Amino acid sequence: MENVDTDQIIPARFLKATSRDGFGENLFRDWRYNADGSPKKDFVLNDPTYKGRILVAAKNFGCGSSREHAAWAIKDAGFDVVVSSFFADIFKNNALNNFLLPVTVSDEFLARIFAAIKKDPATSIAVDLAAQTITLPDGGQETFEINNYKKTCLLNGYDDIDYLLSIRGDIENFEKINEIA
Amino acid sequence: MAKTLFEKIWDRHVVKTIEGGPSVLYIDRHFIHEVTSPQAFKGLEKRGVEVFRPKQIIATADHNVPTIDQHLPIKDELSRIQVQSLIENCKKHNVELYGLGHPYQGIVHVIGPELGITQPGMTMVCGDSHTSTHGAFGAIAFGIGTSEVEMVMATQCLLQSKPKLMRINVEGKLNRGVISKDIILYIIAQISASGATGYFVEYAGSAIRELSMEARMTICNMSIEMGARGGMIAPDDTTFVYLKGRPFAPQGADWDNRLAQWRELYSDEGARFDKEINIDAATIEPMITYGTNPGMGISVNGHVPALSEINDKELPSYIKSLDYMGLHQGDPIKGKKVDYVFIGSCTNSRIEDLRLVASFVKGRKKAEHVEVWIVPGSKQVEQQAIKEGIDKVFEAAGFHLRQPGCSACLGMNEDKIPAGKYCISTSNRNFEGRQGPNARTLLASPLTAAVAAITGEVSDVREYLETNNS
Numbered sequence: 103m104e105n106v107d108t109d110q111i112i113p114a115r116f117l118k119a120t121s122r123d124g125f126g127e128n129l130f131r132d133w134r135y136n137a138d139g140s141p142k143k144d145f146v147l148n149d150p151t152y153k154g155r156i157l158v159a160a161k162n163f164g165c166g167s168s169r170e171h172a173a174w175a176i177k178d179a180g181f182d183v184v185v186s187s188f189f190a191d192i193f194k195n196n197a198l199n200n201f202l203l204p205v206t207v208s209d210e211f212l213a214r215i216f217a218a219i220k221k222d223p224a225t226s227i228a229v230d231l232a233a234q235t236i237t238l239p240d241g242g243q244e245t246f247e248i249n250n251y252k253k254t255c256l257l258n259g260y261d262d263i264d265y266l267l268s269i270r271g272d273i274e275n276f277e278k279i280n281e282i283a
Numbered sequence: 284m285a286k287t288l289f290e291k292i293w294d295r296h297v298v299k300t301i302e303g304g305p306s307v308l309y310i311d312r313h314f315i316h317e318v319t320s321p322q323a324f325k326g327l328e329k330r331g332v333e334v335f336r337p338k339q340i341i342a343t344a345d346h347n348v349p350t351i352d353q354h355l356p357i358k359d360e361l362s363r364i365q366v367q368s369l370i371e372n373c374k375k376h377n378v379e380l381y382g383l384g385h386p387y388q389g390i391v392h393v394i395g396p397e398l399g400i401t402q403p404g405m406t407m408v409c410g411d412s413h414t415s416t417h418g419a420f421g422a423i424a425f426g427i428g429t430s431e432v433e434m435v436m437a438t439q440c441l442l443q444s445k446p447k448l449m450r451i452n453v454e455g456k457l458n459r460g461v462i463s464k465d466i467i468l469y470i471i472a473q474i475s476a477s478g479a480t481g482y483f484v485e486y487a488g489s490a491i492r493e494l495s496m497e498a499r500m501t502i503c504n505m506s507i508e509m510g511a512r513g514g515m516i517a518p519d520d521t522t523f524v525y526l527k528g529r530p531f532a533p534q535g536a537d538w539d540n541r542l543a544q545w546r547e548l549y550s551d552e553g554a555r556f557d558k559e560i561n562i563d564a565a566t567i568e569p570m571i572t573y574g575t576n577p578g579m580g581i582s583v584n585g586h587v588p589a590l591s592e593i594n595d596k597e598l599p600s601y602i603k604s605l606d607y608m609g610l611h612q613g614d615p616i617k618g619k620k621v622d623y624v625f626i627g628s629c630t631n632s633r634i635e636d637l638r639l640v641a642s643f644v645k646g647r648k649k650a651e652h653v654e655v656w657i658v659p660g661s662k663q664v665e666q667q668a669i670k671e672g673i674d675k676v677f678e679a680a681g682f683h684l685r686q687p688g689c690s691a692c693l694g695m696n697e698d699k700i701p702a703g704k705y706c707i708s709t710s711n712r713n714f715e716g717r718q719g720p721n722a723r724t725l726l727a728s729p730l731t732a733a734v735a736a737i738t739g740e741v742s743d744v745r746e747y748l749e750t751n752n753s
Contacts, residue, residue, distance in 0.1 A: 105476055105576050105601045109714040114693040118347065118361035120321035120368050122429075132716045137702070158602075162477040165510060165576070167693075168412040169319065172427035191480060191512050192412060192445075194426035249444065251304030261430070266438040267332065269299070269307065273440055276298045276309055282414060 106159050107166035108193065110173045114167075125171050126178030147179075152224040156183045158215055164193025173200045183229050185236065187212045199261065201235050205229060205236055211244045231256060285361070285551035288517050288534065289448055289483050292423045296406045298440060305442040307654040311405040312339055313435045314391045315378070317369040318346040318695070319410030323433035324372040334376040334634035338440045341400055342373050342380040345390045347695040350685035352660050353383050362696065364664045388685045389661020392416040392629035396500060399529025399665055403518040403545040408435060413711065418515035419499035419546045420522055423483070427515040447481050447557040450550070452488035455564035460745040461619075462639070463498035464631060464728035466490065467505045468570035468580045470562065474576035480510030482558065485550060490564035497635040505628045505711050508577035511678050517549040523577050551697045565616060569744055572713050572726040573616055575604040575681040579713070581616060583731060589613040607715055608723050609703070616741050620652075621725065624736040625718070627658030627685075628692035631709035631729050634664050640733045641668075641676040643744070647682040650739025656698065658690040682736065694719045707735045 117126040134145050141148045141158075157176060161282070163186040164172060173196040176184065184197065185205045197204045218225045218238055228237040231253065237243045248256075255261060266273075286294070298307040315323075320342070327334065333341065357363040373380040381387040387394055392413055395401040403421040410415060414428035427441065434441055434464040455465060471478075484506050491499065501514050506514030514564070523542060526532045533541045568582035581587070589612045591676065593601045605612060610619075626640055637659065651656050657677055659665040665687055669673055674684045692710035693709040699719030700706040706724050709732050713724040725741065734744040 103603070107576065107714045109717050113716050113720075114695045117318050117695065118359075118365055120365060122322050132720055137720065157301075162480070162510070165476060165480075166412065166507075166712060168410060168414075168426035168428055170322075170410075170430060170556060172325050173428070188480065190477070190510060192428060196430065199428060199430035220714075239679065241538075244413065248306050250441075250748065251301050256721055262442045263326075263330070263437055264429075266307065266434055266440050266442070268329075270335075270438060273298055273307075273309070273335075275436055277439075280295075280309075282309075282311070 104160040105165055108164060108169050108172040109166055111164065111172040112169065117169060117171050120176050124178065125175035126180070129175040129179045152219070155181055155182045155230065156185060156227055158212075158219065159184065159186045160212070160258060161186065161188040163189050164197075165190040168192045168196070169195040169239045170200070173197045173202050177202045185212070185215065198256070201256060203231060203256065204227065205246045207244050207246060211242070213243055214238060285411070285553040285555070287448055287550040287554040287556065288421060288485055289423065290554070292404055292406065293445065295442045296423070297405075301442075301512065305444045308406060308436050308443045310339075310408050310439055310441060312395075312407045313394060314340065314402060314407070314409035314414070315340060315342045315432065316346055316391050316409070316411065317344050317365045320432055321365065321368045322374065323410075323436055324376070326430075326433040327436055330437075332437050334378065334436050337377040339439060340378045340436070341395070342369060342382075343388055343391050343394055344382045345687070346689045346693070348383055349687040349696050349710065350688050350690050350698055353686045359696070368566050377449060386662050389633060389663065390629045390632065390689055392500070392504065393633060393664065396420065396496070397529070397661060399526055399532035402526065402532070403548050404543070405520060408441065412507045413504050415511070415513040416500050416504040416629055418503040418506070418513050420526070420621045421497060421515060421518035421545070423513065423515065436748050448485070449482040449511070449557045449558040449560065449687065450485045450487055450720055451478055451562065452564045453486065453490040453564050454488040455490055457490055457564045457567065460569055460730060461567050462728050462730060463494055463501045465570045467502045468572065468577070468726060469567045469670060471509045471577050472580035473562070474509055474560065476508060476576040477510040478578070479506065482511050484511045484514040486514060486516050492519065492603055494690060495551050495635060496521060497633045501630055501635070501671070501751060503576065512753030518545050529561070544589065569728065569731050571731060572614055572724070573608060573610055573708075574601075575607055575713055575715050577711065577713060577726060580726070583617055586613055586615045587638045593645055614687070617743060619708045619734050619741045620705065621740060622653065622654055622704040623651055623700050624655040624732050625658070625691045625700075625706055625708040625710065626729055626732050627656065627660070627690050628710035629660065630711045632664065633657060634658030634667050636709065636729045637664065637668050637673050640729050641673040643730060643733045644680040644682070644737060646675050647737050649736045653736055653739050655682040655736045656685060658685045658698070659687050661687050662687050680736070691718050693717060694722070700724070707741065711746065739741060
């Protein structure tokens with residue numbers, strides 16, 4: 103499915119919480135459940151054979167709203183990695199800020215992943231952040247991009263706020279030079 | 284070296300650059316609202332960090348507020364808690380709040396410009412993807428997630444990688460009945476809902492320069508709908524005239540100094556863009572969407588594309604989309620019956636939008652089967668509409684003028700479109716379920732929405748305009 107937008111990932115009516123927890127149960131709410139709350143049998147995440155920690159999606163994943171609740175919902179539902187051939191910008195930042203790794207692969211490789219899953223829903227795909235590789239059981243492999251700063255953050259569990267707080271002196275200096283009141 | 288408008292502003296706001304990584308970008312103004320800020324305040328408190336520059340933050344309640352009886356307590360408990368949390372957080376951290384009941388309350392992207400908070404050359408962010416709206420003033424403005432809201436609260440800075448730059452030139456004269464919403468829907472239909480991902484867009488050309496500030500805001504507002512991080516337009520006399528005298532605009536000698544700086548904000552001759560697109564304004568017709576992303580737009584005289592016109596890879600999404608919308612491939616869109624008309628949202632809820640709709644519907648009546656909601660973008664827009672008697676025009680036509688908020692654009696409050704119903708909407712997203720579970724959204728301009736309210740179906744407004752009237 104292409105262009106999966108953040109209103110599908112987590113509909114606006116579920117954004118009323120004031121904490122970051124519990125959004126997982128409403129992940130893909132309207133695709134997962136009927137209006138009466140019963141699960142839709144034909145939706146992939148309702149089928150336990152497709153259970154896993156890597157979410158695989160087609161082009162332009164996470165487009166639309168800036169709601170970080172989308173990343174929180176995916177993480178809360180037990181995923182650590184999202185694989186697509188193309189991510190929307192804001193979603194990508196939100197994911198990284200929540201230690202959810204967005205892995206961008208080529209269209210061809212994405213097609214191979216889908217084929218492998220179709221053949222065997224229990225297939226195991228390996229994502230190695232340090233080596234920046236994603237590997238299929240048949241040995242097929244692709245490398246993915248991530249900027250060095252973010253990679254270091256993810257591997258060491260730092261976040262941007264820790265870094266920004268550490269350079270507050272530089273920021274105050276910048277304000278002085280630029281006469282920002 | 285020749286610089287783009289974007290680069291001139293960006294370069295002035297870089298505190299430092301991490302080698303092989305992003306830049307630390309200083310943020311001049313930060314807007315917050317009730318939905319994407321509570322977790323950020325909580326995060327700060329957990330870290331034991333104070334808000335760094337509370338005077339550079341402006342708060343309002345807009346996303347889930349009711350649009351009737353705003354003087355009463357909010358009925359929905361969760362919405363009430365969210366709005367109440369905003370009040371408490373702002374009080375605790377000394378942030379100015381234009382909440383319910385305040386004369387400045389309204390949709391965050393409507394009140395920033397109308398109060399003169401939004402100014403050329405600034406960097407501005409908000410936990411909302413339509414922050415790109417403020418780019419209409421020649422500012423770098425973009426939407427951020429809640430972790431980033433927390434970063435800006437803590438340090439007034441963000442870590443950002445410099446985006447690629449795209450310029451879209453719209454040259455020539457617009458057709459009668461075609462307005463800025465049609466321009467942006469046309470652009471998105473041309474380049475797709477992901478066509479500008481990774482880019483920051485500058486809109487230029489004679490057709491853009493001719494537009495009013497409010498019309499420019501509509502264009503920049505929807506930049507995110509083609510994936511762009513933001514959109515911007517070089518400031519000019521139209522911008523300066525709009526700003527002068529607004530409550531937070533600079534005054535006296537300060538105004539003169541700023542104005543001199545603002546006049547330098549344009550892309551230099553020979554500045555390099557990673558991509559450039561040219562559009563002939565005369566080819567644009569009144570636009571409408573038929574599908575479930577904003578790139579699925581056609582002329583109101585067009586037809587829903589046939590399956591044979593869609594490439595194989597997109598076919599599954601396309602079929603799902605038509606199925607959701609209850610539309611058939613190859614069908615004309617004109618004449619499609621609509622049930623609801625929603626005129627509002629940060630895209631089209633400003634006073635010019637309401638004036639335009641009023642001028643069209645004056646002396647006309649809505650179609651019997653249609654429900655029409657007009658939701659002003661702010662308290663100030665609402666008061667101005669009442670002052671001009673626009674509310675009476677709407678009343679006579681059978682429309683409901685409600686109170687300010689995001690309303691049916693995203694259906695977080697009670698303003699939801701019922702399942703299966705068609706709503707012609709001046710908002711910005713036609714995603715599945717956006718206006719309510721299984722609601723079907725057709726995005727269009729306020730003028731195209733107004734004519735549909737009268738005829739009860741998708742219509743070409745030009746067939747209803749008097750000859751000498753645009």
